[in-house]
Amino acid sequence: MxxxxxxxxxxxxxxxxxxxxxxxxxxxxxxxxxxxxxxxxxxxxxxxxxxxxxxxxxxxxxxxxxxxxxxxxxxxxxxxxxxxxxxxxxxxxxxxxxxxxxxxxxxxxxxxxxxxxxxxxxxxxxxxxxxxxxxxxxxxxxxxxxxxxxxxxxxxxxxxxxxxxxxxxxxxxxxxxxxxxxxxxxxxxxxxxxxxxxxxxxxxxxxxASFDRPNIQYRIVPKGEPRKQLLNLLRTEHTGEAGIVYCLSRASVEKTAEYLTQHGIQAVPYHAMLDPRVRAEHQARFLREDGLVVVATIAFGMGIDKPDVRFVAHLDLPKSVEGYYQETGRAGRDGLPSTAWLAYGLQDVVQQRKMIDGGQGDAAHQRRQTAQLDAMLALCETVECRRGQLLAYFGQESGPCGNCDTCLTPPETWDGTVAAQKVLSAVVRLKRERRQKFGAGQIIDILLGRKTAKVIQFDHDALSVFGVGTELTEAEWRSVVRQLVAQGLLAVEGDYGTLVMAEASGEVLGGGRTVKLRRDPVKAKTARPAKEAAARQKAAAVELSAEAAPLFEELRAWRAATAKEQGVPAYVIFHDATLREIASRAPSTLAQLGEVSGVGANKLAKYGERILELLAAR
Missing domain, CATH: 3.40.50.300 (P-loop containing nucleotide triphosphate hydrolases)
Structure with a gap:
């Protein structure tokens, strides 16, 4: 042999x-x-x-x-x-x-x-x-x-x-x-x-089988300053915990990893253009170390078997619900509470549409990609249970889950028909009266009546729509534009993301279609799910008595040292869930230890005596 x-x-x-x-x-x-x-x-x-x-x-x-x-x-x-x-x-x-x-x-x-x-x-x-x-x-x-x-x-x-x-x-x-x-x-x-x-x-x-992962809390937030939003998430809910952050570009990966490191979060980058040895080292560190964050493109993650990934965050919109589901599924493989968090904004939609238009493949392939993106946008903009919509995409039915952001803080909807008509009117008047096309920023400045240098340069303060939108803030107008694009009521074209009429725009402008919009939550409301999630995670992740908690940490320290000595990831020795059960039950014999879930015959023979020694020494 x-x-x-x-x-x-x-x-x-x-x-x-x-x-x-x-x-x-x-x-x-x-x-x-x-x-x-x-x-x-x-x-x-x-x-x-x-x-x-x-x-x-x-x-x-x-x-x-x-x-x-x-x-x-x-x-x-x-x-x-x-x-x-x-x-x-x-x-x-x-x-x-x-x-x-x-x-x-x-x-x-x-x-x-x-x-x-x-x-x-x-x-x-x-x-x-x-x-x-x-x-x-x-x-x-x-x-x-x-x-x-x-x-x-x-x-x-x-x-x-x-x-x-x-x-x-x-x-x-x-x-x-x-x-x-x-x-x-x-x-x-x-x-x-x-x-x-x-x-x-x-x-x-x-x-x-059911695609439901009930231990994962799905949350999608309006994108403001995504790196700051991410840092707040990690500091308030996932301090010292392992996770994956996905970014669309290599440059964003590098900048985000650097930003987190500068703010006290252990983070390493991972993308296809890194030196292969560095890339392999970063993957090995993620698998072997506790509490490390990997910031990566989608080149990272398939088959990652690390059970204690507590969060997966996306700083850019995934291309499809399938990709999003697979990437978020890398969180919480051990069944303990975990977070799937996505920051999403108008520029994400613009960027993804542009990538589809400029990508490879025939017209049929582009239609498939567009349908996949539309399904992803529908998930982002839904006012219903996110988990229910996610499962419906895979052909499975589900009622409200009670553990996603839309269940925990149900979003408001409002009749955005008039607001939509104002946006579309601005786009039409620029086209007809000036033969011009602009992006969202200029449209919003016109609606808010801002006399910026660009507005004055192009005489846009003379348009009849100038200043007709002061009832909404800039952030609210950005939400309106984003949702109109997501619903196919407004289109984006060109390298500069200019807004143009879509096929269905005329129906809205003519008053033949009502536009329902989701009201983005204000900051006071977004804090509630975060606090609830943190409390739930602490309760479920620990579930240890005051006496057992220190023992669990000692077992983790022993596991880390053993894994380092053997050159294998810590979970190869034992999963956290197994160590928690050992700490809670405090077995005093090999037979009792062998009854713990995850302790098979080989591991019992290999590590049993040492674990019993640790328990007896307390």
Missing amino acids: AAGLPPRAVTPGEAPLEVLRRVFGYDAFRGEQQEIIEHVVGGGDALVLMPTGGGKSLCYQIPALVREGVGVVISPLIALMQDQVDALRALGVRAGFLNSTQDFEERRLVEAEFLAGELDLLYLAPERLRGEATLSLLERGHVSLFAIDEAHCVAQWGHDFRPDYLTLSQLHERWPDVPRIALTATATQATHTEIASRLKLQDARHFV
């Missing part, structure tokens, strides 16, 4: 529930896990749609352990394979990977382990299946199943499309008797259908 690999942890044919308890340390399956596992163990194909944190990995890991042979997992997450393998080996599972980060000797060793049947799971990057050498290797070994992780990457116009995924249909052609399980946390009905078609899984059993 190759050095470093333990004996097989599971006897082939062992009951899946026993494997769950003994290897993974959990008492019961969740949701449809058991049905999926038993179906795949029996040799059936499966397509699984399950939210992040819902336990997708167990759906292929346990069948791979129970069935004869090696489970082959196709994953695009090259940078995370080492951590995935480390986490499995900590459980006593014989896991390995093959990807471009390894040298020849490392790959040769893993290949030998695979051929000798000394692995339970082998992780592969999809591009390796382009080469005949890897396909030949798999044919010479004994494959128990194929798991296609992040299966939405096969969707050609999706937000994470990977061309190499298109070749994975060959798995069924070359290994028709080996069961396949494709898994994703993000799929509309259209994406679901595309995955099934491209991977030839139409005849597989399809399992669709």
